[in-house]
Amino acid sequence: QMQLQESGPGLVKPSETLSLSCDVSGDSINNLWWSWIRQPAGKGLEWIGRIYGGGITNYNPSLKSRLTMSVDTSKNQFSLRLSSVSAADTAIYYCARGRTFITVDGSPGDFFDYWGQGALVTVSS
Amino acid sequence: EIVLTQSPGTLSLSPGERAALSCRASQSLSSNFLAWYQQKPGQAPRLVIYSASTRAIGIPDRFSGSGSGTDFTLTISRLQPEDFAVYYCQQYDSSLYTFGQGTNLQIK
Numbered sequence: 001q002m003q004l005q006e007s008g009p010g011l012v013k014p015s016e017t018l019s020l021s022c023d024v025s026g027d028s029i030n031n032l033w034w035s036w037i038r039q040p041a042g043k044g045l046e047w048i049g050r051i052y053g054g055g056i057t058n059y060n061p062s063l064k065s066r067l068t069m070s071v072d073t074s075k076n077q078f079s080l081r082l083s084s085v086s087a088a089d090t091a092i093y094y095c096a097r098g099r100t101f102i103t104v105d106g107s108p109g110d111f112f113d114y115w116g117q118g119a120l121v122t123v124s125s
Numbered sequence: 126e127i128v129l130t131q132s133p134g135t136l137s138l139s140p141g142e143r144a145a146l147s148c149r150a151s152q153s154l155s156s157n158f159l160a161w162y163q164q165k166p167g168q169a170p171r172l173v174i175y176s177a178s179t180r181a182i183g184i185p186d187r188f189s190g191s192g193s194g195t196d197f198t199l200t201i202s203r204l205q206p207e208d209f210a211v212y213y214c215q216q217y218d219s220s221l222y223t224f225g226q227g228t229n230l231q232i233k
Contacts, residue, residue: 035222045162045170045213047222058220094169101176101217103156109217111160113181115169 002026004095006119012089013125018082020119022095029053029076033098033110036069036080038091039118046091050098050110051078085123092118127151127216131225137233144201146228148214153194158218161190161199164227165210173212174199206232 008020022034030053039045049059051069059067068081082089098110128151138144148159157177162170172181174190177197187202201208209232214225 044226045215045224047215047224060221099175101156101158103158103218105155107220109156109158109219110222111158111172111175111215111217112162112170113172113175115171118169 002097002114004097004114004116006093006095006116008119008121010120010122012085012121012123014086014123015084018085018089018121018123019079020093020095020121021077021079022116024076024078024097027097029071029073029078033100033108034071034078035096035098035110035112037094037096037112037115039094040091048080048082048093087123090121090123092120094118126221127154127219127223129214129216129223129225131212131214131228133228134226135229135231137231138204139233140204140206142204144199144204144208144230146199146201146212146230148192148197148199148225150195150197150216150218154216154218156218157193158216159190159192159197160215160217162213162215163208163210164213170213201230204230 003025005023012018035050036048066083071078095116096112097114100108130149132147159177161174164170178190211227
């Protein structure tokens with residue numbers, strides 16, 4: 001059974017780096033795309049970025065300058081690092097598995113069929 | 126960036142009624158790559174529909190998706206108590222995935 005589980009500190013100080021990991025069970029992390037999505041309290045969903053099992057990444061341009069994603073195939077795990085955080089980065093962070101289809105233009109596009117339960121990260125001093 | 130606008134923001138209906146939720150894209154989704162998710166309080170979103178009209182595994186057939194181009198609809202034919210939730214649409218037609226702001230489907 002496919003499961004994803006986020007882990008990491010729940011409290012991060014302003015200007016520091018937010019780090020989260022997502023443990024995947026029930027499927028190999030190889031040959032699939034994996035995404036991070038966040039949701040501020042009471043608000044909507046924002047796609048952060050995605051990583052392929054081989055390490056290729058695509059980031060949301062609005063976060064790209066502060067964002068690093070990585071994958072550890074030996075642990076079947078992928079990770080997120082967001083630097084120089086502020087209160088605006090306070091949110092529930094979800095990891096999710098991407099199901100990839102190819103557009104008519106030949107580009108890949110993902111929707112998300114499995115999600116982690118989410119990890120609340122608060123940015124505060 | 127493709128902006129998705131969902132309407133109405135809140136929809137109040139009774140069990141047994143039919144719900145129609147709208148999602149409009151700021152530009153045409155050439156591949157109709159649009160998904161719908163259901164989110165209940167304290168839970169992660171759950172995939173309902175993908176590719177505009179394909180039901181996800183385990184989703185009852187009272188849920189259906191339709192539309193193409195810029196206008197898409199999620200229809201729930203006979204509302205059950207467990208269907209009341211927030212619904213989000215998401216486009217994956219462009220490389221920057223975006224979500225709508227959500228429709229809160231609440232019990233009348």
